[in-house]
Amino acid sequence: MKSKRQSVLASLDELMKVTVPGLIKPVPHKRTVERLLKAGNVPFWKANVRAPHGGGRCYYQVSAVKRLFRVRRTAKAPATKSAA
Numbered sequence: 001m002k003s004k005r006q007s008v009l010a011s012l013d014e015l016m017k018v019t020v021p022g023l024i025k026p027v028p029h030k031r032t033v034e035r036l037l038k039a040g041n042v043p044f045w046k047a048n049v050r051a052p053h054g055g056g057r058c059y060y061q062v063s064a065v066k067r068l069f070r071v072r073r074t075a076k077a078p079a080t081k082s083a084a
Helices: 014-024 030-038 064-076
Strands: 008-009 043-046 057-063
Touching: 008 014, 008 064, 014 030, 014 057, 014 064, 030 064, 057 064
Parallel strands: none
Antiparallel strands: 008 057, 043 057
8 A cells, every 4th residue: 555645734824823833932923934934945835826926825834834943943043252
């Protein structure tokens, strides 16, 4: 029996309700999360990919979102100059 690989997709609204609160405290604004997902190259799919403009709601790959925020959380803070 072959196993199928399936990715779980969620809209930005669903991510803001379920996934992001478990990864980031305090929860940032929706636009901020959207920009982070775009900057982190998180895979997404549109409801209507043939639409010339817009295309409806975007669905993001949940595993990639979790991976992005875990990396951002565990990354070391940049070194600051100490006062001498």
